[in-house]
Amino acid sequence: MVTVSSWLRSPCPALVVDAVGAVHGMNDAAKTLFPEQALPPEWRHGESVHVADRSYAAHRVDNEDGSVTWWLLDETDLLLERERAGLLAQMSSALMTSLNPERCMNVVAELAAAHLADEVLVIAPPSGDGHPMTRCRRGEAPTYERQHVDVEEVIGLSEALRGFPPVPSRWIDPAAAPEWLAAGVVSIVVTPLPGHGVPAGALILMRRDEQFTEDEEAFARLFASRAGVAISAASLFTQQAVITDRLTRDLLPPVLRRYEHVELAGRYRASGDTERVGGDFYDVHELPDDQLFVVLGDVCGKGLDAAAQTGKVRTAVHALLQVVTDHEKMLHALNQALLTTDESRFITTVVGTVRPVDEGLHVRLTSGGHLPPLIIRANGEVEVARTKGTLVGILPRIKTATDEVVLAPGDSCLLYTDGITEANGGPLGDEEFGEERLHRALAACGGMPAEALVEHVHMLASQWVGGGEHDDMAVLAIAAPRRRPS
Incomplete structure (x- = not known):
């Protein structure tokens, strides 16, 4: 039970209203709030009361004499915190819409200009060509640029x-601010943008007509903490994307150059629609006396792990070619290298040496557990190269057999991985493309240029698979150009 003396001394404003709405009494706190002891005319009993930029929730207590005591609880700070929490949630959602650093800085500047300041500058740590900076005035679009500025100013x-070391927000004297920062402002606050273990930059807030309050500066720090996380996440994502792209480019098959006496063409398709690299590979290396060393292979497995092993194999072959070009010695050395690095990932491969001769091209072919290459004569005959060998990277010693063929003008040699012949698809979606179907298709490719040949084979396999799953596919064609009439 509330006694008369207790409610009069309460720090919480309280007033007594009779049945017709007339005020019969106020405690001292209410009198301070309503010096003239008159309620705002727009106030309706039971609703919140707004007085001098403060908001009070009205709570009713019924008295025995029929009057009502209204207790007014100040909820201004609570409402402000709720509003700010909602605003921070909205800001956080907007900040996470982009993993592009420039776009993220623009969003930070726009949000800060809309809710915190008249003008905003977001500045990031320097890169090689200056500081990334986004400037935004309230109601205008942000502008992004890179500038060389003296931040020590x-x-x-x-x-x-x-x-x-960690630094708090700083209040800057506008008169001492450099021209590149601001002009015509009355208040400047510099707030750090903390990131994921790395600095994301700084948020500079400026006002033209009024000073920032400490409460506003504290709220700006809360916003900056979220903005910094978003910017640093975007920067880290971009850095990782750049690194991944550079590494991926090194793992992809090379772009084949043109040669006067040899036509070369290759096609590669990784196993998954979202993959760019995999376990199939091919390379072409130049040797003395206009000779070319070609290699095509298939690493056990697929995806990034297989691609990493592919990179090791290609690097090993390139290094070994500096000291050995004989096929058997090359494959034995590669076998030993794989045994000492990763016994769990073997490879199949076929290597070839191409040398121009009067008749066309002399090609030596050696298989290391790989499908033998196919020879497509100009008249449409398809021959299987007589080469075979054991897998590379499993046994201490491997066995190989080398075949030598001559490609006359219009003839081709096709090296390919089992992703072509083992491609599942067809009318029912569960049939392999197969060696026989490949041979029949190649019989119609006599005299084709190397580029047209690999495109045709790649297209047939892709059409056969359709939208189904498939293994890595790699095709490399060597062709002897048709001679032009003299």
């Missing part, structure tokens, strides 16, 4: 950009 900015 702004107190606390260089520390914020380094991210260490």
